[in-house]
Amino acid sequence: DAKTTQPTSMDCAEGRxxxxxxxxxxxxxxxxxxxxxxxxSQGPQYIIHGLKNNETNEMASLIITEDRKSSTLILPHxxxxxxxxxxxxxxxxxxxxxxxxxxxxxxxxxxx
Amino acid sequence: xxxxxxxxxxLITVTGKKLTVTCSQNMNHEYMSWYRQDPGLxxxxxxxxxxxxxxxxxxxxxxxxxxxxxxRNFPLILESPSPxxxxxxxxxxxxxxxxxxxxxxxxxxxxxx
Numbered sequence: 001d002a003k004t005t006q007p008t009s010m011d012c013a014e015g016r017x018x019x020x021x022x023x024x025x026x027x028x029x030x031x032x033x034x035x036x037x038x039x040x041s042q043g044p045q046y047i048i049h050g051l052k053n054n055e056t057n058e059m060a061s062l063i064i065t066e067d068r069k070s071s072t073l074i075l076p077h078x079x080x081x082x083x084x085x086x087x088x089x090x091x092x093x094x095x096x097x098x099x100x101x102x103x104x105x106x107x108x109x110x111x112x
Numbered sequence: 113x114x115x116x117x118x119x120x121x122x123l124i125t126v127t128g129k130k131l132t133v134t135c136s137q138n139m140n141h142e143y144m145s146w147y148r149q150d151p152g153l154x155x156x157x158x159x160x161x162x163x164x165x166x167x168x169x170x171x172x173x174x175x176x177x178x179x180x181x182x183x184r185n186f187p188l189i190l191e192s193p194s195p196x197x198x199x200x201x202x203x204x205x206x207x208x209x210x211x212x213x214x215x216x217x218x219x220x221x222x223x224x225x
Binding site (some may be wrong): 044 | 160170216
């Protein structure tokens with residue numbers, strides 16, 4: 001799996017968009033970008049994944065650059081409940097290796 | 113409600129006293145796995161199971177055992193716990209090994225003294 005680099009921490013005002021960047025310059029052609037989050041000591045929660053196109057679901061949007069070397073997770077209207085550690089993971093498609101390897105992630109603090 | 117449950121949520125035990133952490137999912141998922149999470153080391157996979165009676169080692173299997181006799185249950189067994197197994201443990205499941213999304217349990221905080 002490709003290595004990822006994320007900022008250690010970020011702040012965001014409630015109601016504003018939270019943009020969480022991730023660098024993955026060594027990503028391979030068949031590797032996907034996943035995002036999970038972990039609210040303090042709870043189990044990680046899947047957010048979204050993508051290969052090369054931008055993706056959106058009810059939780060967030062994922063923007064992947066054209067060269068696929070970086071991506072941004074966007075929470076459009078952050079709330080206090082979005083305070084968590086966000087993990088960007090790059091890995092091959094499921095089936096070849098199903099484990100998830102989490103790094104240290106970005107600690108997002110949403111404030112009033 | 114679709115969920116992964118773990119028991120106990122908290123456990124303090126002594127070195128060498130065998131223990132089992134249970135994991136159960138009600139989503140008819142084929143794939144289940146165990147992770148441990150330690151400060152500065154992230155989440156590391158211990159064991160995984162692709163289906164009933166099929167288990168395999170993850171990255172850090174030493175000192176652990178698992179079994180998968182039923183599809184819904186995947187217990188983690190520590191035959192002789194040691195202090196270096198003090199950690200936060202998570203069970204996870206997914207529809208199959210081909211699924212993109214994994215569902216995690218609430219975690220079990222284990223302390224071995």
